[in-house]
Amino acid sequence: xxxxxxxxxxxxxxxxxxxxxxxxxxxxxxxxxxxxxxxxxxxxxxxxxxxxxxxxxxxxxxxxxxxxxxxxxxxxxxxxxxxxxxxxxxxxxxxxxxxxxxxxxxxxxxxxxxxxxxxxxxxxxxxxxxxxxxxxxxxxxxxx
Amino acid sequence: xxxxxxxxxxxxxxxxxxxxxxxxxxxxxxxxxxxxxxxxxxxxxxxxxxxxxxxxxxxxxxxxxxxxxxxxxxxxxxxxxxxxxxxxxxxxxxxxxxxxxxxxxx
Numbered sequence: 687x688x689x690x691x692x693x694x695x696x697x698x699x700x701x702x703x704x705x706x707x708x709x710x711x712x713x714x715x716x717x718x719x720x721x722x723x724x725x726x727x728x729x730x731x732x733x734x735x736x737x738x739x740x741x742x743x744x745x746x747x748x749x750x751x752x753x754x755x756x757x758x759x760x761x762x763x764x765x766x767x768x769x770x771x772x773x774x775x776x777x778x779x780x781x782x783x784x785x786x787x788x789x790x791x792x793x794x795x796x797x798x799x800x801x802x803x804x805x806x807x808x809x810x811x812x813x814x815x816x817x818x819x820x821x822x823x824x825x826x827x828x829x830x
Numbered sequence: 831x832x833x834x835x836x837x838x839x840x841x842x843x844x845x846x847x848x849x850x851x852x853x854x855x856x857x858x859x860x861x862x863x864x865x866x867x868x869x870x871x872x873x874x875x876x877x878x879x880x881x882x883x884x885x886x887x888x889x890x891x892x893x894x895x896x897x898x899x900x901x902x903x904x905x906x907x908x909x910x911x912x913x914x915x916x917x918x919x920x921x922x923x924x925x926x927x928x929x930x931x932x933x934x935x936x
Contacts, residue, residue, distance in 0.1 A: 763880035765893050828892065829883060 693828060699745035700821045703738060710734035711810050715802055742817065749830045751820035769823060777818035785811055853894055857920045861889040863907045878902040 710731055717727035746752050754762070755770055762770065788811070792803040824830060864874050864885075871889075875882040878899060887893035888903075895903070895915075904911040921929075 763884050764896050764899060765884045765887060766881060828890075829886060 696745055696749075696824045696830070699741045700824050703741035703745065703817070704821065706734045706737040706741065707810055707813065710738065711806065714806050745824050746817055746820045749824065751823050751830055752817075754823065755819040756816075769827065770819065773819040773822040773826075776822050777815075781811075781815055781818055784814075854917050855891060856894045856900075857891060857916045857918065858888060859914055859920055859923070860885070860903060862923065863909070863914065864889075867907070874903075874906065877906045 713727060713731050713734065717724070718731065754766060755773065759767055788807065789803075792807065795802050860874075864871070869877075870882075871885040872882040875885045879902070880899065884893065888895055900911055900915050904914045907914060
């Protein structure tokens with residue numbers, strides 16, 4: 687049983703999901719937050735959002751990985767407890783330095799007069815914090 | 831009490847896994863015995879109280895079970911645990927029987 691296809695396909699969707707999130711933030715802060723409100727910029731951001739949602743549904747929601755990483759330990763067996771804890775450990779190691787680096791970059795940008803710390807960056811980080819364990823499992827596990 | 835014990839076992843497995851302590855590969859005959867008894871992975875998983883994917887991981891020998899799970903599986907098959915699990919590659923059962931018959935003749 688392999689709800690999301692082979693591992694390489696799953697990895698492709700994980701990469702697509704993270705890339706669309708990154709690109710969306712980049713486009714927002716590059717164009718929209720900079721005062722450029724042309725239809726191309728908005729269209730590209732909407733396209734990224736659609737890709738983000740579709741890849742999330744395909745590789746994280748439909749595979750049950752979201753449920754696996756968001757359920758209580760009493761609902762998991764011993765292997766699931768082990769792999770989810772390991773995924774959470776790796777997620778913490780990735781997420782915390784990334785967040786702090788972004789906050790540092792935002793603080794440096796603010797000192798130069800670019801106040802970029804609005805709701806979009808924390809929203810992206812909130813999404814990332816929730817999907818990282820599931821993406822690690824989608825990337826590493828032979829079957830999901 | 832049993833639940834706490836099981837979680838402790840799982841935590842021990844996690845410790846072994848996350849500390850990088852080299853654990854030996856555990857070989858098994860789960861797939862053979864499951865097929866003999868016409869059980870699906872889901873049915874066997876329900877009998878021992880794990881997810882059906884964990885049975886797949888065990889059959890492919892990608893996951894070493896806890897001692898508790900190993901005993902539960904052996905109990906479901908009605909066999910001693912050493913018939914189901916081993917730390918060395920397991921001979922096919924036909925070879926084991928052949929050797930046993932040879933020993934009885936000699």
